[in-house]
Amino acid sequence: MLSVELAEGNVHQYAKGISIGEIIYNVYGKKSGCVAALVDDCERDLSFTLTESCKVEPIFGDSEAGMFILRHSCAHLLAQAVTELYPSAKPTIGPPIDHGFYYDFEMNPIGDEDLRKIEKKMQEHVRSNHTIIREEYENAELRDMFSSNPYKIEIIDEKVGDHGSTVYQQGDFTDLCLGPHVPSTSHLRWFKLTSTSQAYWRGDSSLTSLVRIYGMCYPTKEGLKGRIKQLEEASKRDHKKIGREMELYMIDEQIGKGLPVWLPNGEILKSEIEKYAVETEEEYGYVRVTTPVLAKKELFETSGHLPHYADGMYPPMKMDDGTYYLKAMNCPMHHLVYKSKKRSYRDLPLRVAEYGTVYRNELSGTLAGLLRVRMLSMNDAHIYCTLDQIAAEVASNVQMVQDYYSKFGFEDYSFRLSLWDPESTEKYIDQPENWKATEDRLRSIMDDLGVNYTEAIGEAAFYGPKVDIQFTTALGREESMSTIQLDFAAKERFGLTYMDDKGVENGEVMVIHRAPLSTHERFVAFLTEHWIGNFPTWISPIQVQIITISERFSEYATELGSKLKEQRIRVAIDDSDSTIGRKIRTHRKMRPAYMVIIGEEEVANGTVSVRARNGDQRNGVLTEHFLQEIKDEISSRSPRLSLV
């Protein structure tokens, strides 16, 4: 006999050789939704048999760990269907991911119809309820078993030692896998294949191109339906859709991919954001410059862009006095601003800001609305400081980012420390000791600030580590927004120095690149998705939409409009002869902060009726009172509608 302690702390006695499944079914019932268990904190299949006393804790399908197992098993189910329908397909890897799973196959590209066919086959296997069996094999046996699949052999070479490993079998399908898995395929009922894409073996574009199939999987019908609903809701936030509706920007193929045109409404957003940034940076002690959008090749060779970032730049233009490139970053020119005169320690930190555009040759397939573009409007700046000043400068930039975000109502973001990848030195300036020192410095600054962050290898800029602030878009893609980057290379490359307080020329100038508002394009995209177009009043393209009940009240409406305009409030008037219901319906699309309704009563009493975007309404507001309140709301840059 052996004693098994269940999670609640009660100990049961069982005969040796009993499986976890038997115990769990006994205690929790067959329909508990249990998919696996922790045996002494180690994940095991339910078929695992016990030989000694231990602690057993069930893993239910609706727990995080359980869903991971479920999704992993669903990936196997997918591979089972694919290999059956396409016998030449070679499965490679198929991990669980958030909301679902994917599996990469070497096979001929497939389309939507295939996806439905595969889905159907998977459903069949769910109904057949194959038992999922775990088996242990020696290394040599595994090689034999997977001899026709070079990918699996590669995995065996790499991960499976002499002790061998396990395979999981369901029906005719067998996959090399450590598990654990759900006990049988009937647990995998609530899945849906979502898309296919190309992926590379080991993520390396020089290796075989594979077909990746994505799916989602949930323990219950409600879970799956909920997720589908959630995705539908999210797509309503899509800035591309709202951007078209609100006439924020356009992209015209005659201009080019990734080159958005800011339409008047979008330009208002952009310039309000810029105005705010100018004020903020004045407070923080920045000076502003403007530099050209292109410069000679030699400058970008000095900066290191051409050796390390050439792929990201537009191709060169040959002129009679040399070869020019469009700038992908402002830094080289700002370094020249720094060097334009002899600098003293009294000048530092020197904070050079620029509002302008840079041009990057992003891969055409990555371009997406305003989220990824080739012309980037930036609220860029470079800070030149001594080593002692770095911590304070990073801190004030983290603070600035947090202040901006709270002003714009962003709450859901995370900090990421982006480090270099010592394995791919060609992407970076190859000075390992400088990388280590600068990364350690940045890490300890972040630790001192008490900001939570994750670390990411291979996400650094070519000249140094950075702090990126990460967001997830409405459609679930993670993107970097703001960035604070340390640059240990510029001082040498450009010979940046200052005269220190001993009268000695000092070359220890650290450059901090920072863009707290991301690019205007990306920022506005996030802002649009976050607010679903219902922007805070101070940036709203239309702050007040005046609507008349009939044309008889046009005069009063025009007067009110003039009063608002005098206060620099953005106002539009609709005194057409349409009905009030229709006007409200029509103007909702443009999402004005407030609609003001003017009719008999208002004219008689010198009042307005104020209707907010959410439908809340306040009637009989004295015009003067309305003016004062909306002025206050705008000047305080409040993220909330205060008038209703």
Added chain:
RNA sequence: GCCUCAGUAGCUCAGCUGGUAGAGCACUGGAUUUGUAAUCCAGCGGUCGGGGGUUCGAUUCCCUCCUGGGGCUCCA
């Protein structure tokens, strides 16, 4: 750049297996003068993304290019 799906009026979409196109909204004109998510009538509007091919005939089938969505890679 690669894989995949798509491309019909300014927008949202319909158009069965080939016989050169429709609706709603928007826009213009008229009627109506309206109290909170669509008043009525009429009109304007499309080389069916571009080019090539198959065919008596192509929006429809094939090829190719362009553009867009999703993904890979890359990145603010």
